Amino acid sequence: MIYYGHTKENLLTKEILPKAEWQLLKDHLNEVARLSEERAAKFGAEKLGKIIGLAHDLGKYSNQFQQRLDGSSQKVDHATAGAQEVYQRFGKTIGRALAFTIAGHHGGLPDGNRGDPKNLPERLEKKDIPNYQAYAKEIEIPTLCSQDLVNMPNTKNAAMRAFSFSFCIRMLYSCLVDADYLDTERCMNPEKFQTRPAKVSLLTLFQRLGKKLEKLNERTRQNPSPINSARQNILTRCLKMAEAEPGLFTLTVPTGGGKTYSSLAFGLKHAVKYNKDRLIYVIPYTSIIEQNAEVFREALEDDLQNDSVVLEHHSNFEYPDESFDDWDQKEKAHRLAAENWDMPVVVTTAVQFFESLYANKGARCRKLHNMVNSVIILDEAQMMPVEYMKPCLWALAELVLNYGVTVVLCTATQPAVNNLIPGNLKPLEIMDNPRELQKVFKRVTVQYSGEMTDEELAEAMAEKLQVLTIVNTRRHAQLLFNKLQQKTAEGTYHLSARMCPVHRKIVLAEIRQALKDGRECRVVSTQLIEAGVDVDFPAVYRSEAGIDSIAQAAGRCNREGRIAEGHVVVFKPEKHGMPEKGRFSAVAGIARSTMRQVEKFDGELLSLKAIEYYFQQLFELEKDHLDLQGILRMIEEGRDNLAFPFATIGNEFQLIDSTTIPVVIPWDEHAETLMEEAEHHPFPASKARLLQPYVVQVYQHELAALVKENVIKSIGGFMNFLSDRSFYDRQFGLKDAKEVKAPTEVLLY
Template identity: 40%
Template sequence: MPEKRPFAAHIREEDKEVQTVQQHLENVAELAKEFAMPFGAEDMAYQSGLAHDLGKFSAGFQHRIWDGGPKTDHSTAGAMEMKKLANNPCTLLPAYCIAGHHAGLMNGGGQQDDSETTGTLFGRLNKNLPQNYLVYKDFVQLKVPQPPRIKPLGRQGFSLSFLTRMLFSCLVDADFLDTDAFMKNHEIARGSGCSIKELSQKLDNYIHEKRWLDAKEGLNGKRSAILKMCIDTGDSAEKGLFTLTVPTGGGKTVSSLAFALHHAIKCGMKRVIYVIPYCSIIEQTVDNFVAILGKENVLAHYSGAQYDDQDEDMNEARLLTENWDMPVIVTTAVQFFESLFSNKTSACRKLHNIADSVVIFDEAQTLPLDYLQPCVDAIAELTVNYGTTCVLCTATQPALGKLFEVYAPALSAHEICPNTQELYSTFRRVRYEQLGVLTDEELTQRLNACSQVLCIVSTRKQAKNVYGLLEREGSFHLSTLMTPEHRRAVLKTIRERLKNHQQCRVVSTSLIEAGVDVDFPTVYRAYAGLDSEIQAGGRCNRENKRPLQDSVVYLFEPESKYKGSPAMKRPKEEALEAVRGKESIDAPDAVTEYFNLLYHDIGSALDVKEVVKGFEDGVRSHFSFPFKTAAENFHLIDSDTWTVLVPRDDRSREIAALFTQPAFHPDRRLYREMGQYCVNIYKNHFEELYPSLSMVGERFGILTVPELYDENTGLSFENDGGFGLIQ
């Protein structure tokens, strides 16, 4: 008589070791429970983990894993069993997570949906499954989960959908970690790095070595006062929503990090997440943080690959997606918010690690108008329900108070440095002049007449064209079509030439204007939103070593052939209106007027795809939430990006060669390093480059024609009218 085979969840290829379904379910349940503790949903997460793979008890799945049989749906059974326990959100929200733990969160749909055609949760719950999976009851006992301790905001729908996505994150990360540990025969890979207390001590030592708290007079005295206020507030304040309004050049990057680390110690929080609008600043901020805290403690997460969740298989690429399990994360606003509204396992996996963290939103004013309400509501949810402290950090504080009041009336922001007018007067180092329309030739003539000058334009096309007209000696170009490692090297050269008083003309997209530490005597900026124009001014006379009258930011209108992004149109118009009759465009009253004009419509203009409305309305439709639709609609840069690895030096060529080896299995550390040598591009550009790429993933290729990467301007396309906004 043949030996009875155990119910297998996984069989390790190298030694045929079996992980039983019961072992896997219990492991995942315990991990998911741990991940959900910071927001009080541990019982929901535990029961979700216990139910997520009940379908693996089915005869169909056992035939597949033991005998190589056909693929089978093993996610629906657990969702069905969870929903049978009770008809309320405590079972339905986990059902979303269980049904989507491989294929992604789906739309709720209608209660009468057909399982075969609709692709919705209710459709899946109406599916006819063979009942042989019910043998699970001999191994696993499910219970109705206890409700979590969250405070529903708004009309509750957005809050409940947000909770679902955070639960989904706990389940997916737990499932991936346990599967990866078993299949590779190692301990579960958990985050490395120092404790928050150790990191705070490293920063305090660095500040002491630099004597940054010793200065009493002048600009350095003000910077010292700002830093001290951040440390003192971090040491004393409870969790909540904060603003940090510091003029350009006030040292807000290190000051905000000091607040975050001191505050994390005070409140027992586990990590710091620094959210930045532009890729170029990531390189500078990461370099600064690494110098202070050590490379092993800082993760730079650019726009990473997301995988189309189409089937039930767990593959290598999925197991290696990022989960933010390090103490300090530096990422982009695009990565952060698009993950919060995604339905994909690869994007959502990391979300639970935002809970119980300090999140710094650098240059918070750059959040796009079209999606401002969903972003604000997400920040409110994190602050109120997920133990997160959020800091809106900027030189030009946006007037977001009314938006927070609409969704979370009890939530108010506390300013860390309240003396804004005094700081503005101290740090004012430039003046602004309006020039009107300039042709490329007129602009280039002006730039060539300068020994050191920075020109910031709004499109990659104009940046490339103007650079092509500049005198070659001492001229540089920066855009998102260059790899991060390449941009870092160019910026290093630029800083050296500025310091040594050598000729240095730079034309760049907007990636340079916020937070990049360069100091030019003269800056040109194409008309933009007022905050962008003021940020451009932060690259002029940064150290206040020149007289104010000699430090000029020239604002101009480019030729009509450069059609900027539609999203730029209104900010540019409101900027022109706000500064009319004002003494200077960077005066606090001009900034206040600008943001009041920009945000005067609290309605649909700030949520053009009605993302919030879709979730709020779901409560009235039997908790039918549009997860898939929202994910398809919510794109801060209005386009998916695809990744190209550019082998342009020894290390990048070495990485590229590794991926061509048939048996190569990369780890997450390599994926993290690889981001330094990649360019993220739009789909149409990726398709144009396709014949010159070696494909190693769904949205990931290696450039095989070196001539398509220019050492001055980066990746080349026949038709590039991009806006320089890929992050």
């Protein structure tokens, strides 16, 4: 009897092709084993990778499964067979670990405790498995000896034993599902498989970056200033420290110190020296990932070569498979690389990065093995959410200790996390004297003014020629802006995330020009402007927040050192200016406490000593909430019987508790044209990336209210178009529908 792994269809007509075109099961298993072995070899587990590749589809050797390929409607559980086979062969430790990966290669890593038919113990005891023993005529499962395991990850610390074991299971799972996806794609859709991007070496990228840096250096020589010289020194230091042994690093550079290029230079040079596979740049905000990715593309991509080397991966849109054929060649390569991060430079969000490390579904986990032997740079590392601080740090430590990863925590306000990092791992600071560096970049004084009403704030702003005020909520921004306009309408601007990127870009261009020309320029903004937006005001007002946010606000003040000293005023807002949700009041209180003791810190609120004190107080206050969902506890509790609750953890580890949904705004004629093309296109997702500059993210309850108002048109089942222009204000952006009543004030950037 001939055993098949997959049928094959005509991609245009969807008709099943003759059996001569189908994929032989033995060919599929051998190729998945080869690919899985190749991936697992990166962390010394190649033999295990080969075994799970060979065993994952053993259940397809049953007559029932072959009949299903012939058209039978009977469902067949083919994954459980392979899981039982490896468990019986390799025992309750190695066998059970491998069984997790095989049992979950379609539905996701299961929970390892008893209690549900989908859980691993019940799967391993399942009796009604169709006979699959015919596999023995075509497939030989290798044996294992101790030598096969000698180079595998092993715990460096007794407290991490369970965590390291569960992490290794995830990595093996990643190797298997990526190999399975790729071989299935190669068989079913060869054209798609061939579209995957060609490799470009990191050495080539480092050489390209060198040319870009030389241009920047020349500009510095032509425009000498203490700030520009300091930025050049930071870059030089980063290039020197890139020679250091792989491990965990911190890069403490003041806001405005040019850390984007400097950290990129460190990462690429370090990757070349130590033969790393890729550079992964993790950014806290979706709102700035596009601009950072564009900076990297400009520095690293060669237009003449027409190569794709920078993957920008976030989740503004999910793309249905059927849309693929209509994409151009470069977009196809980009989208395919997003599935498993198979590009030399990846720019992604903290949400995408950390949630993938704790996910249990194949689609999210495919990329994990491509984090191995990489350089990972976390920009604005202080933005790691407090509720998940420990799980995030443990995952980073495990990558460093066992998977050949170099991690750089990059920020102006380094969180005091040394005591939270497991495995006796101590970070090495890249800068030789961060305290002195802070003095060089000191361009502002920070003072606390106490309570300020909107009336007082608007009056103070009106008296200044150029001023920026940053508040914590959209509602406060609108109320303050309206007050300001009553006093002076000339040169007033508003910014918030309810404005689509194209709209914000236009307003920011006007703001920058007004600042450059010395004209009136008074801006009211939400925290959005702190997220990497390059503006330079002589005076900034900042509503109470954490010291990290105050430092970001200070980075928008006297940024280029054009005046002797800029002024940052921190104020306590009216009640509507302080979000009720989350720990916002608590962190503002710790910042107030730090301000009251500022003389302890040489009178400098933004000194490294003050920042360290602030984070120590924050982590002490939140010590019982640094792993709010008990992720590490759940893993430790599953230690004895390898009862790791992978599915439960995948559901619980959600950095953003309310998922946002993109709404496309008909901002201009170009947007309207793209929207119309998408609406009448057989594959509307082909326009999704082109529409990203016109997207506003909203919460589910906000979208539901807009739908109820009949102002949302759903396209392709996954894109939401605003159909009524009156719901978009040219000043404030997307309006709330009348029915929207959020349970609490929502903090939006």
